[in-house]
Amino acid sequence: MRLVWDNALEYNQFPARKTIMHAKDRAVAIVGVFVAFAALVGCDRIGGRTITVEFRNAEGVRGGEAVYIAGVKVGRVTDEPSLVNGRARVSVLISRKNKHGVPAGTVFLLKADPSEPSKQCLVAYSLGSGPAPPEGSEASYVGVSSRAELLFMMSAEKATKFWEGLTK
Secondary structure (H helix, E strand, O other), X not given: OHHHHXXXXXXXXXXXXXXXXXXXXXXXXXXXXXXXXXXXXXXXXXXXXXXXXXXXOOOOOOOOOEEEEOOEEEEEEOOOOEEEOOEEEEEEEEOHHHOOOOOOOEEEEEEEOOOOOOOEEEEEEEOOOOOOOOOOOOOOEEEEOOHHHHHHHHHHHHHHHHHHHHOO
16 A cells, blocks of 8 residues: 555656646647648748739739639739839739649630639630740730730631641
């Protein structure tokens, strides 16, 4: 009986110290979970890619609006458009998972967002093929503000390919 009593006394000798240790362990675990969550949330921004889309008229484009490719949200407009040489330039952040999914020759159409009709969005239409321009290059993508402009560009692209086929 004495042995059981001594062990019980030894176990309960410093209860406050055990509580402090458990509180420290809990604090470390909470901080670790918070850091892991912050890293996961910021991954798309950290590993994403910024591209530039040039419009003749970017009226209605606002920062934070969605960008879609094939009906899937792949990024967002980062800032308000800036005017450079008479053209409106819009910065678009493509998420980390989709950063190589915007091929050369892609045209962005400005239209109503399907998930929020009161807002605008950019929808990508691929007219060409090939890899995306290298990161850090000054190459920009074309943006159109109406379907008529998009149809004209598609027709011009097809006519160019047809002509190249005839002249080979």
